[in-house]
Amino acid sequence: MTDMEREEQAGGHVAVILGTRPEAIKLFPVIAALREEAGLRVTVIATGQHREMLDQVLAMADIVPDHDLAVMQPGQTLDALTARLVTGIGSVLDSEKPDRVVVQGDTATAMCGALAAYYRQIPVAHVEAGLRSYNIYHPWPEEVNRKMVGAIADMHFAPTETAAQALRNEAVDPASIYVTGNSVIDALHLTHARVAAEPDLVQAIQPVLDRHAGKRIILITTHRRENFGAGLDHILDAVTELAQLPDVACILPMHLNPNVRPFVEERLASIESVSLVEPLDYPSFTWLLWHSYLVLTDSGGLQEEAPAFGKPVLVMRETTERPEGIDAGTARLVGTDRAKILAETHALLKDEAAYLAVARASNPFGDGAAAGRIRTVITASLAGKSVAN
Numbered sequence: 001m002t003d004m005e006r007e008e009q010a011g012g013h014v015a016v017i018l019g020t021r022p023e024a025i026k027l028f029p030v031i032a033a034l035r036e037e038a039g040l041r042v043t044v045i046a047t048g049q050h051r052e053m054l055d056q057v058l059a060m061a062d063i064v065p066d067h068d069l070a071v072m073q074p075g076q077t078l079d080a081l082t083a084r085l086v087t088g089i090g091s092v093l094d095s096e097k098p099d100r101v102v103v104q105g106d107t108a109t110a111m112c113g114a115l116a117a118y119y120r121q122i123p124v125a126h127v128e129a130g131l132r133s134y135n136i137y138h139p140w141p142e143e144v145n146r147k148m149v150g151a152i153a154d155m156h157f158a159p160t161e162t163a164a165q166a167l168r169n170e171a172v173d174p175a176s177i178y179v180t181g182n183s184v185i186d187a188l189h190l191t192h193a194r195v196a197a198e199p200d201l202v203q204a205i206q207p208v209l210d211r212h213a214g215k216r217i218i219l220i221t222t223h224r225r226e227n228f229g230a231g232l233d234h235i236l237d238a239v240t241e242l243a244q245l246p247d248v249a250c251i252l253p254m255h256l257n258p259n260v261r262p263f264v265e266e267r268l269a270s271i272e273s274v275s276l277v278e279p280l281d282y283p284s285f286t287w288l289l290w291h292s293y294l295v296l297t298d299s300g301g302l303q304e305e306a307p308a309f310g311k312p313v314l315v316m317r318e319t320t321e322r323p324e325g326i327d328a329g330t331a332r333l334v335g336t337d338r339a340k341i342l343a344e345t346h347a348l349l350k351d352e353a354a355y356l357a358v359a360r361a362s363n364p365f366g367d368g369a370a371a372g373r374i375r376t377v378i379t380a381s382l383a384g385k386s387v388a389n
Contacts, residue, residue, distance in 0.1 A: 011039030012382035015098035017089060019049030019071070019109030022184075022301045024057035025282055027104050029186035029371035030127060031063060037379050045092050047071050047085055047109045052256065056281040060191070060201075067092045078108065078141060085112035093120055099382060100155075104128055104183075106139075106146035106300075106321075114152040124149070125378060128182060129156035130163030131300075131321040138319045139300070140226050146321070155381065157374050159304075160324050160364055178389045180373040181366025184304050189368045191286045205284040208275045209291055212249035215273070216293035216349065218242060222264075223255035224298040224317065231336035232260065235316055236267040238341040239296075243273045248349070250274045251288060294348055294355075296341065303331050307363035312355065314344050322365075329361035 014034060018027050034042045046065035048054060051072055058065065069088040071081065085108055093101070093116055101117040103110040104127040114124045126149050136143050150156065156172060158164035159182035167177050195201050209217070222235050243250050252268065254261050254276050268274045280288065286305075289295070295306045298316040306313045307330035314334045315325075325331035334340045348355045380387045 011037060011041070011379070012099040013041040013043065013096070014100050014102060014378060014382075015043045015045055015093065015096055016102045017045045017047070017109060017113035018104065019047030019054065019069075019085075020107050021050050021053035021057055021279075021282075023104045023107060023109060024054055024061070024063075025187045025301070026128060026183045027102070028057065028061035028063060029183050029190060030102065030104075030374050032061070033371040033375040034378065037375060040379060040382070043067070043096050043098060045069070045089060045113075047088065047113075049081070049085075049107060049109045050256075053279050056279070060282050067096075081108055082112055085109060086116050089113050090116040090119065093117060093122060098122060100125060100378065102127060102378070103149060103153075106131070106142035106149070108141070108145060111145040111148050114149045118152045123155065124153040125155035125157065125374075126150060126153035127157045127374060128159055128163075129153065130158040130160075130165075130167040130177070132163075132166045133319040133321040135319050138226055138317065139224060139321065142300075143321065155377065157370075157377070159366060159370070162324050162327075175389065178373065178377050178387070181368070181370040182304050183366075183370040183374070184301055185308050185363070185366040185368045186371045187282070188286060188305050188308050191283055192290065195283050195287055201281075201283040202287040203284075204280055205277070205288050208251060208277060209288070211275065212251070212273070215247055215249040217288075217291055218248060218250045218345070219288060219292040219295045219297075219311075220250055220252040221255070221295075221297045221299050221302060222252075222316065223257055223260050225259075226317075228259045231316075232263055234336045234338045235296075235298075235341065236264065237338045238345075239268060239274070240271065241338075241342060242345060243268075243271045245273075245349070248273065251277065251292075253277050253280050253285065253288075255279070294345070296345065298336075304363075304365040306330070307361065307365065310359045312348055312358035314341065314348075316341065324364040328364040329358055330363060332358075 044065045045067045048070040071084045102125045103113045156177045294312045313331040
């Protein structure tokens with residue numbers, strides 16, 4: 001019997017599929033936790049749906065994928081990407097024959113990974129299951145991607161009770177749902193602790209922070225497809241006005257998407273109190289978040305990360321699949337209306353009591369121990385045991 005056969009006999013074989021920066025951030029603690037399990041073989045499949053941004057996180061987490069599909073092509077349509085993902089992941093699953101597949105979130109990689117596994121009757125575990133906006137076009141196409149994964153998975157790791165209840169409302173077997181917290185909080189705390197021990201990790205952002213010393217930093221991210229065009233114009237109008245405040249600086253890590261980047265550069269590059277920076281490695285991003293006063297974003301993950309550091313979040317979307325932040329008071333929906341973005345931002349900048357009410361609200365997204373809970377359920381399942389949920 002080979003060493004690999006002994007491992008498979010002792011603990012099974014799990015394939016973890018990821019392709020984007022957010023997936024890598026939220027899955028690296030899970031991968032690390034699974035790899036701590038004696039006898040468990042863990043195969044990492046990277047699709048390369050995000051290239052540079054994915055590689056940054058994997059390098060930071062010391063993860064070398066066992067397979068890298070490099071699926072992205074310039075100007076690729078969503079259906080072309082989907083076809084390449086399903087066939088590429090399927091080919092790897094045929095050769096690896098894992099006992100279980102793990103996917104995360106709502107990306108094309110997650111949806112196609114789950115579909116390819118389903119075609120081979122390999123059970124699927126879904127990390128960050130149950131998030132719903134109840135609008136298939138906001139976020140687009142993520143809302144449908146996530147629901148499709150949920151229809152396939154037999155193991156649902158919901159980050160919150162709200163997400164778990166959404167699954168129960170869709171008649172998902174309650175015995176298959178586990179409330180774990182969100183693994184992004186694990187990633188955030190692990191990375192922040194590492195930065196504290198290794199300050200050289202944040203050399204990419206520290207000079208920018210030094211340049212704006214003494215000012216309140218507004219961290220801004222924007223990349224959503226549904227905001228392309230008029231929505232992005234309104235966001236940039238608001239940022240332009242906020243940048244005129246004498247005690248405020250805006251730092252915007254630029255997304256690589258050609259539907260976003262050129263417009264951001266054209267509108268903001270010449271403004272002294274705005275720093276446009278290249279996509280940041282995760283340590284630098286966590287350091288920037290730590291030093292920010294508040295966050296303006298249309299991202300999903302930042303709605304979870306910012307409250308862990310006590311940073312108010314204004315969500316520049318019409319809906320969110322993370323209503324827990326709104327309910328807890330850590331985030332507010334402002335959409336892409338310029339006037340509303342400005343009004344809500346000014347309120348937080350001018351009214352300390354209003355700011356502290358948001359900054360001190362309890363983070364509903366977890367305690368930093370999600371990865372261990374996920375490992376416990378997966379390894380018990382492979383051993384033919386069950387875990388109470």
